Amino acid sequence: xxxxxxxxxxxxxxxxxxxxxxxxxxxxxxxxxxxxxxxxxxxxxxxxxxxxxxxxxxxxxxxxxxxxxxxxxxxxxxxxxxxxxxxxxxxxxxxxxxxxxxxxxxxxxxxxxxxxxxxxxxxxxxxxxxxxxxxxxxxxxxxxxxxxxxxxxxxxxxxxxxxxxxxxxxxxxxxxxxxxxxxxxxxxxxxxxxxxxxxxxxxxxxxxxxxxxxxxxxxxxxxxxxxxxxxxxxxxxxxxxxxxxxxxxxxxxxxxxxxxxxxxxxxxxxxxxxxxxxxxxxxxxxxxxxxxxxxxxxxxxxxxxxxxxxxxxxxxxxxxxxxxxxxxxxxxxxxxx
Amino acid sequence: xxxxxxxxxxxxxxxxxxxxxxxxxxxxxxxxxxxxxxxxxxxxxxxxxxxxxxxxxxxxxxxxxxxxxxxxxxxxxxxxxxxxxxxxxxxxxxxxxxxxxxxxxxxxxxxxxxxxxxxxxxxxxxxxxxxxxxxxxxxxxxxxxxxxxxxxxxxxxxxxxxxxxxxxxxxxxxxxxxxxxxxxxxxxxxxxxxxxxxxxxxxxxxxxxxxxxxxxxxxxxxxxxxxxxxxxxxxxxxxxxxxxxxxxxxxxxxxxxxxxxxxxx
Amino acid sequence: xxxxxxxxxxxxxxxxxxxxxxxxxxxxxxxxxxxxxxxxxxxxxxxxxxxxxxxxxxxxxxxxxxxxxxxxxxxxxxxxxxxxxxxxxxxxxxxxxxxxxxxxxxxxxxxxxxxxxxxxxxxxxxxxxxxxxxxxxxxxxxxxxxxxxxxxxxxxxxxxxxxxxxxxxxxxxxxxxxxxxxxxxxxxxxxxxxxxxxxxxxxxxxxxxxxxxxxxxxxxxxxxxxxxxxxxxxxxxxxxxx
Numbered sequence: 001x002x003x004x005x006x007x008x009x010x011x012x013x014x015x016x017x018x019x020x021x022x023x024x025x026x027x028x029x030x031x032x033x034x035x036x037x038x039x040x041x042x043x044x045x046x047x048x049x050x051x052x053x054x055x056x057x058x059x060x061x062x063x064x065x066x067x068x069x070x071x072x073x074x075x076x077x078x079x080x081x082x083x084x085x086x087x088x089x090x091x092x093x094x095x096x097x098x099x100x101x102x103x104x105x106x107x108x109x110x111x112x113x114x115x116x117x118x119x120x121x122x123x124x125x126x127x128x129x130x131x132x133x134x135x136x137x138x139x140x141x142x143x144x145x146x147x148x149x150x151x152x153x154x155x156x157x158x159x160x161x162x163x164x165x166x167x168x169x170x171x172x173x174x175x176x177x178x179x180x181x182x183x184x185x186x187x188x189x190x191x192x193x194x195x196x197x198x199x200x201x202x203x204x205x206x207x208x209x210x211x212x213x214x215x216x217x218x219x220x221x222x223x224x225x226x227x228x229x230x231x232x233x234x235x236x237x238x239x240x241x242x243x244x245x246x247x248x249x250x251x252x253x254x255x256x257x258x259x260x261x262x263x264x265x266x267x268x269x270x271x272x273x274x275x276x277x278x279x280x281x282x283x284x285x286x287x288x289x290x291x292x293x294x295x296x297x298x299x300x301x302x303x304x305x306x307x308x309x310x311x312x313x314x315x316x317x318x319x320x321x322x323x324x325x326x327x328x329x330x331x332x333x334x335x336x337x
Numbered sequence: 338x339x340x341x342x343x344x345x346x347x348x349x350x351x352x353x354x355x356x357x358x359x360x361x362x363x364x365x366x367x368x369x370x371x372x373x374x375x376x377x378x379x380x381x382x383x384x385x386x387x388x389x390x391x392x393x394x395x396x397x398x399x400x401x402x403x404x405x406x407x408x409x410x411x412x413x414x415x416x417x418x419x420x421x422x423x424x425x426x427x428x429x430x431x432x433x434x435x436x437x438x439x440x441x442x443x444x445x446x447x448x449x450x451x452x453x454x455x456x457x458x459x460x461x462x463x464x465x466x467x468x469x470x471x472x473x474x475x476x477x478x479x480x481x482x483x484x485x486x487x488x489x490x491x492x493x494x495x496x497x498x499x500x501x502x503x504x505x506x507x508x509x510x511x512x513x514x515x516x517x518x519x520x521x522x523x524x525x526x527x528x529x530x531x532x533x534x535x536x537x538x539x540x541x542x543x544x545x546x547x548x549x550x551x552x553x554x555x556x557x558x559x560x561x562x563x564x565x566x567x568x569x570x571x572x573x574x575x576x577x578x579x580x581x582x583x584x585x586x587x588x589x590x591x592x593x594x595x596x597x598x599x600x601x602x
Numbered sequence: 603x604x605x606x607x608x609x610x611x612x613x614x615x616x617x618x619x620x621x622x623x624x625x626x627x628x629x630x631x632x633x634x635x636x637x638x639x640x641x642x643x644x645x646x647x648x649x650x651x652x653x654x655x656x657x658x659x660x661x662x663x664x665x666x667x668x669x670x671x672x673x674x675x676x677x678x679x680x681x682x683x684x685x686x687x688x689x690x691x692x693x694x695x696x697x698x699x700x701x702x703x704x705x706x707x708x709x710x711x712x713x714x715x716x717x718x719x720x721x722x723x724x725x726x727x728x729x730x731x732x733x734x735x736x737x738x739x740x741x742x743x744x745x746x747x748x749x750x751x752x753x754x755x756x757x758x759x760x761x762x763x764x765x766x767x768x769x770x771x772x773x774x775x776x777x778x779x780x781x782x783x784x785x786x787x788x789x790x791x792x793x794x795x796x797x798x799x800x801x802x803x804x805x806x807x808x809x810x811x812x813x814x815x816x817x818x819x820x821x822x823x824x825x826x827x828x829x830x831x832x833x834x835x836x837x838x839x840x841x842x843x844x
Contacts (some may be wrong), residue, residue, distance in 0.1 A: 002461065004419045004422050004423060004464070005377050005381060005460070005463035005467075006380075006381060006423050006457075006459035006460035007423065007426055007460075008458075009381065009382075010378050010381060010382055013381075020445075024492075025601065028489050028491065028492065032491070037551075038548070038551045038562065040491055040494055040495060040498075040551075041498055041551040041554065042544060042551075043496075044494065044495040044497070044498025044499045044501075044502065045498060045499070045502050045506075045544070045545070045546055046540075046541050046543060046544070046547070047499040048499045048502040048503040048506045048543070049497075049506055049540055049543040051505070052506040052509070052510040052539070053536045055340040055341050055507070055510065056341075056510055056514065056526070056527060056536060057526030058526050058527045058529075058532050059524065059525060059526035059527060059529065060529075066525065066526040069536060081584065086491075087495065087499075089391060089492070090495050090496050091499070093496065094476075094499060094503065096467065096497070097467060097470070097471045097479060098348060098351055098471065098476070099344065099347055100415035100418065100419065100468065102466045103463050103467060104374055104463075104470075105378065105463065105465065106379045106468055111413070140418060163426060168385065168427070168456055169426045169427060169429055169430065170434055170449070170452075170595065171429040181461070195537075197529075197532035197533035197536075197537075198533050198536045198537045199533075201533035201534055201538075202540065202541070205537065206541060215364070310599040310602065311389075311597065311598035311600070311601070312389065312595040312598075312599070313595060314598050314599070314602070315396060315595060315598050316395065316396070318368065319396045319399055319400055320399055323399065323400050323404055324402040326404070352696075368692050476696070477700075497695065500695055501695060502694075505690060505738060508738075527789050546688075546690070546691050548695045549686060549688060552655050552686075553686055553691060553692045553694065555655075555679070556653055556655075556679050556682075556683075556684050557678065557679075557704055557743060557752065558705055559704075559708055560708060561696070564704075564708065565700070
């Protein structure tokens with residue numbers, strides 16, 4: 001479900017960065033309030049664990065295929081939603097940098113689609129609500145499956161919205177949604193089952209490690225200070241704001257940077273043949289560095305295309321050549337020293 | 338090679354790349370991070386039919402890759418996932434957008450095809466830019482840039498520890514998988530009965546390890562932040578680097594470089 | 603000067619099982635003490651109590667003249683270096699240099715001084731060449747030497763080593779013994795590698811089931827076959843051959 005950089009428009013990416021950033025700020029504040037410095041290394045090592053665990057293939061009975069566990073739910077069930085969320089951001093950042101899963105620009109989207117729903121909706125709403133009157137094996141299984149399926153559906157839907165808002169596909173909304181949602185329903189079920197199996201194991205081996213386990217005892221105070229109703233309200237507002245911002249960005253300028261480029265250079269999408277090139281040519285004419293243009297004399301796309309291809313070859317050749325030359329001298333100067 | 342082994346190999350490649358560049362740090366990692374983000378932003382913002390304009394963005398990748406002596410061969414393996422993803426999302430474009438862009442005899446290129454290729458090329462360029470970034474600054478460089486950007490120190494500590502124990506846990510998981518496979522021949526993955534115990538054991542061990550790590554940090558005076566080494570990067574060279582690429586990339590974005598050069602001949 | 607002074611120490615973990623009973627022990631400055639005992643005798647727990655990693659003991663513990671309690675912990679930890687059994691957990695940063703520099707940097711030393719301390723610690727452990735090595739690329743023996751270096755860079759008065767020779771091959775073990783003998787600081791080595799104790803410590807304290815059974819010269823204790831066997835240990839291999 002990782003979105004790649006190429007699939008998001010800057011405006012959408014920026015919006016989602018803002019949303020994820022706000023959630024991160026809130027989580028950071030909560031984690032600092034907890035004042036549990038010993039939790040920081042656990043968050044780091046648990047992030048690495050999720051990473052490794054997601055690469056283990058769990059065979060799905062009756063089929064030849066295999067599934068993986070759901071990081072957001074698992075991290076939150078051990079660390080709590082806020083600390084789990086911070087760990088998940090770390091996981092996603094490392095994934096995009098070290099393994100090219102996702103991308104720097106799409107990170108805001110990916111954090112929202114995978115970490116936010118998994119940690120805040122999955123743990124803060126579903127897990128916490130199910131565990132309200134004490135933990136049990138059955139409740140852990142129910143909460144894991146429900147949480148994974150539900151949060152994955154929300155994530156998949158967000159992916160659809162973000163991709164469409166970015167305006168990079170001709171795929172109609174209905175088709176996209178009808179492909180994304182059912183697939184992720186099945187994936188969610190499998191992820192939920194695997195996550196449940198791991199959490200039940202922890203529950204039986206060392207239940208005190210699970211988030212909110214101590215709170216179930218009568219003498220302990222509840223873990224979270226936020227009430228269930230308030231949590232729902234905050235989430236609803238967050239969802240509405242996000243939805244609003246994304247659709248706003250989509251309807252007016254699918255691409256903020258492109259729009260501003262258009263204002264600056266007068267070039268936008270290529271509407272008529274050679275349109276952009278003549279427009280760009282006008283800037284050239286104004287600056288008068290290069291007097292004659294192929295695309296000016298012959299308006300045909302063929303002409304411009306060929307000159308483009310040829311020009312491209314020259315540019316690439318030159319830059320590579322110059323680089324190698326400079327590198328040669330770089331090596332020499334080092335030796336001289 | 339399974340996924341766990343491949344992940345370990347990927348990390349080795351990055352770490353080796355980083356180690357090979359130790360001491361060459363003329364440019365602060367933050368400059369490189371900023372340039373990379375700027376590059377990705379500009380790349381993504383190209384109009385969907387502007388294939389030749391987008392093509393010129395390859396210059397940055399080539400120059401950086403050759404100058405920093407980074408192997409493109411290793412990078413190719415990272416491209417496939419994004420190619421498939423961009424292809425899947427863009428596959429509808431040639432089917433819907435059938436207006437002819439260029440024609441020669443029976444061969445016709447439609448706008449939809451152009452936009453699909455553009456999308457895939459954008460995907461490749463962005464992945465390559467991130468790859469060059471991590472290969473030149475490494476994870477520690479990223480962490481020090483994040484600190485300069487005032488990302489909370491707790492988060493940076495989490496990242497550093499995650500990076501450190503990633504390979505330890507990957508290898509541990511791989512050893513467990515091997516032990517499992519040796520006793521369960523013919524099984525491709527973990528059987529449903531062992532799902533919980535297999536990953537659960539690894540989880541418990543990870544938490545215990547985190548506990549020892551914390552104790553080890555405390556005993557050596559940890560007070561909330563891992564202080565990294567002072568970077569010796571030149572202030573001016575870093576600024577110039579960022580300024581040069583910011584302008585050069587903006588130039589490539591605005592001017593159809595390939596077209597202009599082609600028209601010279 | 604008494605570097606370690608333990609008087610009538612009794613300790614139990616939260617699960618109420620007593621681990622240490624009425625232990626009294628004094629270690630003078632510059633001494634090298636082998637703390638021996640079978641698995642679960644309470645060796646590691648005793649070391650952890652000395653640096654305040656386990657809370658809630660009865661009796662009194664003092665390290666470097668400071669009573670082990672919350673308000674003194676920072677000063678005690680600056681004096682005592684603790685080498686964990688698991689080097690993988692002790693070395694939590696990516697390269698050897700960074701990890702060895704972690705402690706000195708936390709005490710606010712200037713970068714030149716940090717560099718000096720790091721290089722000196724690496725030199726003492728004979729691993730200068732591993733300076734920029736990624737930790738996960740090192741062998742178990744190299745990791746052990748590096749984790750001792752992370753402690754040496756803090757210039758501790760007292761070194762506490764928990765099973766330092768575990769998982770080392772004979773050659774690395776030999777190197778470690780050689781290096782430990784070069785270090786002049788006060789050392790307490792908790793181990794069941796009796797041959798190493800023979801080679802590194804003049805004094806030995808035998809612990810069994812949380813009690814001190816014998817405290818005396820290494821040469822005498824490690825030759826006492828009956829005493830060792832009664833406490834779940836065996837004569838050192840070098841003795842068995844005789």
